[in-house]
Amino acid sequence: MTGAAASVVGIGQTEFSKGAGRSETQLAAEAIVAALHDAGLTTDDVDGLVSYTIDPVEETELVRALGIPTISWSSRVPYGGGGSQGVLQHASAALTLGAARVVVAYRACKARTGARFGRPAVNRAATSSHTGTTAMQWAMPYGILTPAAWMSLNSTRYMHTYGVTSADFGRAVVQLRDYAATNPAAHFYGRPITLDDHQNSRWIAEPAIRLFDCCQETDGAVALVITSADRAADTQAPVDIAVTGSAAIFEEEVASNHYRPDLTRMDGSVTLAEQLFDATGISRDDIDVALIYDAFTPILFMQLEALGFCKPGEAKDFVADGAFGPTGRLPCNPNGGLIGEGYIHGLNLTVEAVRQLRGTAANQITGARTALVSASRTGVVLRAR
């Protein structure tokens, strides 16, 4: 394992809400200015921009809003939230190539008051903004209309194969809501739940997904500032990017992953873990805190297993043993996750990882030095200095 090439030196975000009342461009600009301020840098320093293919903000409008003189690298990552951690790979590539010196990664969305992620629509395009989801054309005529519906098909098979119950999922959600309850930025701040509350929440997609298994539809934006590890030494609170990975494998769609032979296993996450751990010498045991993409509880379990933190079918026992808690074997999503804090399409998990490694998180995990962020097919290991 060589030294880090790039580092996250600034983080910023807007409030997370159910109604931002302003444009995605404004939300992005606000988060970016906050991140640059946090880094001790200015818009004059920025020469790279990275976001998601599905992000609605136009680069030219953003640059105009921010007054950035010149952009020498701009790129976007496909695969929707599954690609969220790819922004750090793109930023690292730009820096290593010498194409940019300071890259801003951002995601702005109005997932509640804009293009709602959970709205059932039958007039969609055949595919979706390069998110890796082609379910619109194959599932729409059957009323399988939302990410929860698409993902529940894998989840039922997973539950059937390993004897996993909704209550098993509920135990993870109780922990996520406990974390959110003490995170002032979280949608569910001050609102913990019991397992009974989870089990009494209505079915969205039976038998896999209840209402409380679903991430939030959130308005807001987050941004990260990334620069070379050398230049990061001159900033206040750098966090090093130890390794980034990306694993888009044959026939594995995002959300509508219906065609791989064995849907109980997230094969892309298996490959991702090989890139992050087996190829680098970083051990899973080195991970002090994990941020794992929890759009819906079942994919949190399946990812945990695919990443190699427990064996297939054993996530339920891992969670029941309290592994996700602040002193557990793998403290997980201490911001409350996408289910408890909010859903800025996965990039708020990365911001939380940086806070944890700086020691400034709302629910600080004691002694956190190394963090994993997994969005199933893209991921990153971050290290404190």
Add this chain to the structure above:
Amino acid sequence: MTAAESEVTRPAPILTEDNEGYWAEAAQGRLGVQRCAQCGRRQHPPRPMCPACHSLDQRIADVAGTGVVYSFSLLHHPQHPAFTYPVIAVLVDLDEGVRVASNLVGVDPADVRIGLPVRVSFAPAKDDTAVPVFEPRTVSA
């Protein structure tokens, strides 16, 4: 438009240059799966090229229409006026070795289970089209 047609609420499939062969078969009441004319590989969803041999000669070939439920989900919420809830969503593994997303019909939602033997039927959709759906079938011992 006849009275029966006006009652159809299921939306018509979204057609693309790559998928229209599958839906055209379905509109005629036939289930066909793409098969490579060069190497015989079947694939679904259909694509313009065979990923194994790169042949562009991809044809829709009829299949038996029988298979088993690989997975299912009873969709309760959110609801769209075009459908009756719970929607019974299924992934069916066809006997020919490909998997399709569909609905299960003619069954109580409580009786849906993984491994259920099923057979294709066709449900009318808007624009005088039809889509493959599945119903339970009896397997002789």
